[in-house]
Structures are given as structure tokens and as C-alpha cells.
Amino acid sequence: MTHLDEEIIAQHAAGLLAGDARQMADDHLATCETCRDTFAAYQRMSAALSVPAAPRPTIERIKEMIRQRVRLRQFIHRLVSDPAWRAEVQRDPEVALERHRIRPTPQLVAALKELSPVQEQVDGSQLDERISKLLPPM
Amino acid sequence: MTGRESEEAELVTRCLAADEEAWTTLIERYADYVYGLAVRSFRFPHEEAEEVLQETMAQVYEHLRDYRGTGSLRAWIGVIAHNVARQRLRSRSRHPETSFTFEVSDAAQQQALEAVEEAIVARAALAQLEEPCREILNRFFALRQRYTEIAREMGIAEGTVASRLARCLTRLRQILHGAERSGKK
Numbered sequence: 248m249t250h251l252d253e254e255i256i257a258q259h260a261a262g263l264l265a266g267d268a269r270q271m272a273d274d275h276l277a278t279c280e281t282c283r284d285t286f287a288a289y290q291r292m293s294a295a296l297s298v299p300a301a302p303r304p305t306i307e308r309i310k311e312m313i314r315q316r317v318r319l320r321q322f323i324h325r326l327v328s329d330p331a332w333r334a335e336v337q338r339d340p341e342v343a344l345e346r347h348r349i350r351p352t353p354q355l356v357a358a359l360k361e362l363s364p365v366q367e368q369v370d371g372s373q374l375d376e377r378i379s380k381l382l383p384p385m
Numbered sequence: 386m387t388g389r390e391s392e393e394a395e396l397v398t399r400c401l402a403a404d405e406e407a408w409t410t411l412i413e414r415y416a417d418y419v420y421g422l423a424v425r426s427f428r429f430p431h432e433e434a435e436e437v438l439q440e441t442m443a444q445v446y447e448h449l450r451d452y453r454g455t456g457s458l459r460a461w462i463g464v465i466a467h468n469v470a471r472q473r474l475r476s477r478s479r480h481p482e483t484s485f486t487f488e489v490s491d492a493a494q495q496q497a498l499e500a501v502e503e504a505i506v507a508r509a510a511l512a513q514l515e516e517p518c519r520e521i522l523n524r525f526f527a528l529r530q531r532y533t534e535i536a537r538e539m540g541i542a543e544g545t546v547a548s549r550l551a552r553c554l555t556r557l558r559q560i561l562h563g564a565e566r567s568g569k570k
Binding site for chain 1: 403404405408409412413416417419420421424425431435438439442443446500501503504506507508511522523525526527529547548550551552554555557558561
């Protein structure tokens with residue numbers, strides 16, 4: 248049995264055939280299992296290619312938000328483990344945040360100013376949770 | 386442990402160690418999957434699908450430590466995306482003035498999920514095609530451009546668009562077949 252040309256099947260699956268050409272292809276598909284299988288594979292592929300991809304600007308925005316969170320976590324870790332750094336952060340929170348490439352939002356700066364300079368033990372997880380809430384929403 | 390599993394495990398370890406590049410890789414790798422789920426499986430309009438994607442990635446960041454590696458990372462992220470999407474639908478039903486009819490059967494959702502899975506595979510194969518093929522398939526299927534637009538913007542005759550699309554689909558199918566065969570080995 249002669250089979251349909253694969254390009255014809257691909258065109259049909261993508262909805263590119265019309266009129267007599269389409270009718271001829273349909274007539275053949277009705278009688279040929281091999282071509283029907285190929286046609287089904289192309290239909291699935293066409294459907295798959297039609298699923299939209301996430302918009303680039305959205306992906307870039309999410310990446311930047313996650314980067315900010317990663318940096319803030321590192322910043323907090325240092326804050327908890329390094330008293331000298333903590334004192335420095337209190338003196339000038341904005342500069343400290345910028346050194347870690349974190350956007351110094353007013354809420355974040357205010358929260359850092361509130362830290363006690365004599366506090367020897369800082370609960371890292373509590374601080375992390377508290378400060379993370381001050382990040383701008385995603 | 387398979388190659389994919391050990392590669393995923395390493396990516397997770399790097400993310401947990403606050404490696405910015407690893408987070409970039411993770412987001413790039415799974416963004417289309419989550420977005421596709423939101424659009425196809427839950428039928429969210431594009432703006433809301435973007436919000437589902439953002440919220441899902443925020444939760445992945447917060448909870449990655451809980452990932453045990455017993456299933457694939459994609460499946461784990463998929464569960465989070467489903468929860469985020471369902472939560473959004475529930476909150477809509479509490480605000481009926483902003484809700485719209487949403488009734489999709491489990492079978493339809495499963496079908497949509499399979500379409501998204503296939504889309505990820507097809508997109509990976511698409512990346513292996515030469516640029517003119519990638520471009521024409523993307524314009525026709527993803528951007529839904531018409532022949533005239535494609536011909537004008539790609540500088541080709543309108544009469545050759547269909548045959549070129551078909552040739553590129555055939556090439557794509559060969560790549561997918563090759564991938565299937567090597568996957569079965």
C-alpha cells in the first residue's frame with residue numbers, strides 16, 4: 248500500500264490542508280493504520296508546541312526576587328554569626344544592604360535599625376522569618 | 386541513582402547552599418512547566434498563570450528543604466503548583482463577583498497534564514533544531530501567526546510557509562524519535 252507523504256501528514260495535523268488535498272488525506276487515513284499513527288503523532292506534537300511558554304519578563308522578575316531572598320538569607324546568616332558586622336549594619340543599614348546587593352526598602356532598613364547592638368545571642372530562624380516578611384511581595 | 390536523579394540532587398543541594406546560579410537554573414528549567422500547568426490544566430488566563438508561577442516559585446524557595454528526593458523534582462514542584470492553583474480557585478469562590486465558571490474533570494486535567502509533559506519534551510527537541518525551523522514553528526504554533534505574517538516577517542514567499550512548516554515538523558519528529566529510542570536503550 249502506498250502511504251501518504253510525511254510532509255502531507257504533518258501539514259494536515261497542523262491544520263494546513265484545505266479543500267481537495269484535505270479530503271484526499273482524510274480518505275487515505277480512513278483506510279491506513281500506519282498513516283493514522285503518524286498523523287496522531289503529529290497531532291500530539293502540534294498540540295505540544297501550542298502550549299504557551301512562560302513570558303521572559305516574568306521569569307526574569309522571579310529570578311531577581313529569588314536572588315534578593317538568597318542574598319538576604321546570606322546577609323542574615325552573617326548578621327547572626329558576626330557581632331562586628333551586626334554593629335556595622337546598625338550604624339548604616341543601607342550601605343550594608345547595598346554591599347550585599349539587596350535593595351534597601353524602608354521596612355528592611357527600619358527593622359535592621361531596631362536590632363539591639365548588645366544582643367549576644369540572636370535567634371537566626373526568627374530573625375530570618377521576621378526580615379523575610381519585609382521583602383517586597385513576589 | 387540515575388543520571389537525572391543525581392543531577393537533580395546536586396541542583397537541590399546547591400540551591401540549599403544559597404547558590405544564586407543554581408536558583409537561576411531551577412527557575413529556568415521549571416518555569417514553563419508550571420506556567421503550562423496553570424494555563425492548560427487550570428485554564429487560568431495568562432496574567433493569573435503568571436501569578437501562579439510566581440507564587441509557586443516563592444513556595445519552592447521557602448520549602449525546598451522539605452524535598453526528600455523520593456520522586457522527581459518536577460513532580461514535587463508540580464504538586465506545589467497544583468496546590469497554589471487550587472488555593473487561588475478556592476479564594477475566587479469566596480469572592481463570587483470575581484469568579485468564573487471552572488469545571489474541569491480529573492480526566493480532562495490528566496489530559497492537560499500529559500499535554501504539558503509532552504510540551505516540555507517537544508520544546509527540548511525544538512531547541513535542537515536549526516534556527517529557521519525553530520522560528521517558523523514558534524511563530525505558527527506558539528504565537529499563532531498567520532501565513533502572511535510569517536512570510537512577511539521571515540522574508541519568505543507565502544507559498545513556501547506550509548511546506549517549510551511541514552519539513553520542520555518532520556525534522557522535529559525525527560529528533561523526538563531519536564530521543565525516544567535512546568531513552569529506551
